[in-house]
Amino acid sequence: MQRIWAVVLSVWAMLAIVAVLAWANRPVTSPAPAAAAQTLVVKGANGKQQQLVVVQPGAVGATHATTSTSGVVR
Amino acid sequence: MSARLERSTFRAVGTNCAAAVTAGPHDARRASAALAAAQAEVAACERALSRFDAASDLSRLNAAGGAWTAVDRRLVEALRLALRAREDTGGLFDPTVLPALTAAGYDRSFEQLAERPARRAVGWRAGASVELDETAGRARLEPGAAVDLGGIGKGYAAVRALAAMREAWPLLPGGLVDLGGDLALWGETPERSHWRIAVADPRRPGTTAGVLLLRSGGVATSGRDVRRFGPGRSLHHLIDPATGEPARPGPLAVTVVAPDAAEAEAHATALAISAPAPAAAHVAGRPGISALYIPRDGEPIPLGSPPLAQARFVVRAA
Numbered sequence: 001m002q003r004i005w006a007v008v009l010s011v012w013a014m015l016a017i018v019a020v021l022a023w024a025n026r027p028v029t030s031p032a033p034a035a036a037a038q039t040l041v042v043k044g045a046n047g048k049q050q051q052l053v054v055v056q057p058g059a060v061g062a063t064h065a066t067t068s069t070s071g072v073v074r
Numbered sequence: 075m076s077a078r079l080e081r082s083t084f085r086a087v088g089t090n091c092a093a094a095v096t097a098g099p100h101d102a103r104r105a106s107a108a109l110a111a112a113q114a115e116v117a118a119c120e121r122a123l124s125r126f127d128a129a130s131d132l133s134r135l136n137a138a139g140g141a142w143t144a145v146d147r148r149l150v151e152a153l154r155l156a157l158r159a160r161e162d163t164g165g166l167f168d169p170t171v172l173p174a175l176t177a178a179g180y181d182r183s184f185e186q187l188a189e190r191p192a193r194r195a196v197g198w199r200a201g202a203s204v205e206l207d208e209t210a211g212r213a214r215l216e217p218g219a220a221v222d223l224g225g226i227g228k229g230y231a232a233v234r235a236l237a238a239m240r241e242a243w244p245l246l247p248g249g250l251v252d253l254g255g256d257l258a259l260w261g262e263t264p265e266r267s268h269w270r271i272a273v274a275d276p277r278r279p280g281t282t283a284g285v286l287l288l289r290s291g292g293v294a295t296s297g298r299d300v301r302r303f304g305p306g307r308s309l310h311h312l313i314d315p316a317t318g319e320p321a322r323p324g325p326l327a328v329t330v331v332a333p334d335a336a337e338a339e340a341h342a343t344a345l346a347i348s349a350p351a352p353a354a355a356h357v358a359g360r361p362g363i364s365a366l367y368i369p370r371d372g373e374p375i376p377l378g379s380p381p382l383a384q385a386r387f388v389v390r391a392a
Contacts, residue, residue: 062270063270063271063272063282063285064079064094064250064263064269064270064271065092065094065250065252065257065259065269065271065272066255066271066272066273066274066282067255067256067257067271067272067273067274067286067293067294067295067329068255068273068274068276068295068327069255069276069295069296069297069298069327070088070089070090070228070253070254070255070256070295
């Protein structure tokens with residue numbers, strides 16, 4: 001029984017981490033994507049380790065240009 | 075050595091401009107020719123399309139009092155695109171708003187505007203007639219009408235400048251033209267990936283509301299965050315064709331992604347004078363475009379499916 005609870009708790013802990021990361025990486029409010037994927041190591045109830053990798057597809061560097069309402073320079 | 079981005083910056087069409095190409099280690103001369111071709115084409119477009127230059131083809135057409143006027147082919151093409159955009163946006167974008175715009179006080183280049191109260195143009199109506207003779211390279215406006223190509227002219231110039239780069243360098247791997255935030259782009263980046271376009275967040279200057287990932291097409295942004303004029307800088311620089319007055323509804327800024335920059339500009343102008351619900355309906359009815367609508371209050375609203383960079387998660391064994 002204790003083992004089942006441990007598994008349930010670890011699953012919930014993992015989901016909570018995913019939710020926090022998803023919130024922290026909201027696409028429309030976040031600044032330019034990070035330069036590299038972030039990796040978190042999560043330890044399961046059975047002692048087995050898993051990596052949670054946050055991937056930013058196609059966005060591994062600085063942006064090439066910015067779009068905005070144009071200002072006036074003349 | 076790997077590919078890199080060769081870039082040039084310059085001032086034109088009343089704003090900061092840039093052109094960039096993906097170039098290999100032995101492409102310096104070709105890259106330089108392509109960038110020069112882009113800048114020359116933008117200058118040629120400005121000579122044809124600017125309403126602030128009394129000698130431009132557009133100024134001559136506006137002053138012709140309804141007579142047929144021989145003009146540069148760029149102006150004929152830009153007018154054709156503008157008339158198509160007027161139809162496609164249901165009149166929300168209208169190139170013939172100039173009399174209403176000047177009556178409202180936007181009668182000279184933006185930095186010279188006086189803080190005088192807005193007036194409504196007497197007798198002005200939207201949808202004035204514009205006739206084109208593409209074979210002879212001439213155009214005619216309805217008497218009393220006048221055209222402002224403003225934003226769509228910038229988008230058109232960006233498209234032409236990108237085409238000029240590809241003509242100057244036929245094997246160009248990829249390139250981008252940025253005319254004050256109106257972007258035309260095509261091909262590969264030096265990383266052989268998508269072009270990454272930051273959308274400036276007008277609520278927090280210096281920050282980004284999202285990053286667009288694009289292989290080709292056009293991007294344009296319009297809004298009320300920068301260009302305001304009149305008493306207390308309270309007036310929108312866009313005229314609502316439905317009222318003939320500076321627009322009242324609309325977001326702080328809206329960014330549109332479309333197959334080309336001129337089309338993106340026309341729809342950005344249309345959405346910039348639209349409340350959120352009509353803006354969503356506008357985009358839903360046009361599968362070729364998508365947008366990021368940043369309202370005055372609340373969070374940015376993606377309309378359609380703008381190609382925004384999004385995080386995803388992968389779980390794997392350690």
